[in-house]
Amino acid sequence: MTAATFTLPSPAKLNLFLHITGRRSDGYHELQTLFQFLDYGDSLTFQGRQDDRIVLTPALADVPEDQNLAVRAAELLRRTAGIHRGVSLTLDKRLPMGGGLGGGSSNAATTLLGLNHLWKTGLDVNELAELGLALGADVPVFVRGHAAFGEGVGEKLTPANPPEDWFVVLKPEVEISTAEIFSQPGLTRNTPRITIAPAFEGDASGYRNDCEDVVKQLYPEVKTSLDWLSTFGPARLTGTGACIFGRFPTEAEARRVWASKPSGINGFVAKGVNLSPLNKKLTELE
Numbered sequence: 615m616t617a618a619t620f621t622l623p624s625p626a627k628l629n630l631f632l633h634i635t636g637r638r639s640d641g642y643h644e645l646q647t648l649f650q651f652l653d654y655g656d657s658l659t660f661q662g663r664q665d666d667r668i669v670l671t672p673a674l675a676d677v678p679e680d681q682n683l684a685v686r687a688a689e690l691l692r693r694t695a696g697i698h699r700g701v702s703l704t705l706d707k708r709l710p711m712g713g714g715l716g717g718g719s720s721n722a723a724t725t726l727l728g729l730n731h732l733w734k735t736g737l738d739v740n741e742l743a744e745l746g747l748a749l750g751a752d753v754p755v756f757v758r759g760h761a762a763f764g765e766g767v768g769e770k771l772t773p774a775n776p777p778e779d780w781f782v783v784l785k786p787e788v789e790i791s792t793a794e795i796f797s798q799p800g801l802t803r804n805t806p807r808i809t810i811a812p813a814f815e816g817d818a819s820g821y822r823n824d825c826e827d828v829v830k831q832l833y834p835e836v837k838t839s840l841d842w843l844s845t846f847g848p849a850r851l852t853g854t855g856a857c858i859f860g861r862f863p864t865e866a867e868a869r870r871v872w873a874s875k876p877s878g879i880n881g882f883v884a885k886g887v888n889l890s891p892l893n894k895k896l897t898e899l900e
């Protein structure tokens with residue numbers, strides 16, 4: 615039975631590595647990346663409505679409601695499924711925006727899966743992932759809900775099982791636009807393609823994030839935070855930044871490092887998970 619009101623997680627992702635292997639004729643970059651989810655993120659509450667309006671509260675500063683990826687996902691699903699139902703969405707935003715944690719993409723995926731459930735739209739996961747891709751390159755991995763090796767612009771996904779380590783995630787106080795980083799002349803775009811075994815279970819620390827050097831040059835705050843976090847263990851940029859993460863085998867070690875961080879820098883401690891908390895919760899609802 616579909617409950618009238620329910621809440622679903624909208625987790626963060628990390629790019630455990632991010633290689634740029636080329637550029638397509640439309641300017642988009644060909645990537646190879648390893649996505650893993652965090653057991654930390656936003657949440658969305660879904661409540662059916664008597665009318666056909668899609669309403670999101672509270673509003674996000676700087677994002678008009680009709681451009682919010684959750685609202686765009688709801689409209690796209692409704693149009694595709696040819697239905698006329700409404701919904702009230704309540705967004706509990708914890709993830710920093712423009713941080714490389716995929717918050718907007720995750721909100722879109724949670725909305726697609728949540729409304730497929732509420733409206734009994736009956737689309738399968740492949741159809742939902744394809745719809746999601748029209749909203750953003752990171753949406754399909756959140757829809758599928760399994761850690762994955764991503765290729766293309768991130769939409770060709772092979773399930774993976776990297777170690778479920780603990781992470782200290784820091785958000786240096788800068789805003790970084792993905793478009794700005796991908797348009798930098800100094801970005802390397804020729805990393806040789808790698809092959810990883812299906813269901814990769816290895817350690818991503820031998821690989822890198824190709825955006826890191828450019829981001830560190832443009833944003834010294836990111837370099838300072840990375841230099842500090844690297845003194846405790848492997849540390850890296852996620853996506854095009856601004857967030858960086860350090861990897862630790864235990865929660866206790868991650869929390870010890872977190873406790874010693876310089877004042878004035880935000881972030882959180884979270885566990886890396888290969889099954890998305892979203893898909894786990896949906897299974898319980900169904």
Ligand SMILES: C[C@](O)(CO)[C@H](O)COP(=O)(O)OP(=O)(O)OC[C@H]1O[C@@H](n2ccc(N)nc2=O)[C@H](O)[C@@H]1O
Pocket residue numbers: 629632641642643644645647714719749750751752767768792793794796853854
């Ligand atoms: C960096 C990643 O987070 C890695 O997971 C994603 O590839 C970002 O993908 P996304 O959120 O869909 O990116 P958007 O914010 O829509 O992209 C903004 C702009 O970045 C550039 N862009 C983005 C992704 C990509 N593979 N190549 C690009 O060149 C394009 O100019 C695009 O217009």
Ligand SMILES: Nc1ncnc2c1ncn2[C@@H]1O[C@H](COP(=O)(O)OP(=O)(O)OP(=O)(O)O)[C@@H](O)[C@H]1O
Pocket residue numbers: 674676677681682683684710711712713714715716717718719720721722752792853854855
């Ligand atoms: N629901 C939403 N949550 C966050 N950002 C949104 C949302 N809807 C639209 N946006 C817009 O999308 C932009 C990117 O937000 P997001 O949090 O996904 O960035 P990101 O973490 O850098 O993502 P990525 O790693 O996919 O590049 C924001 O700056 C904002 O303008």
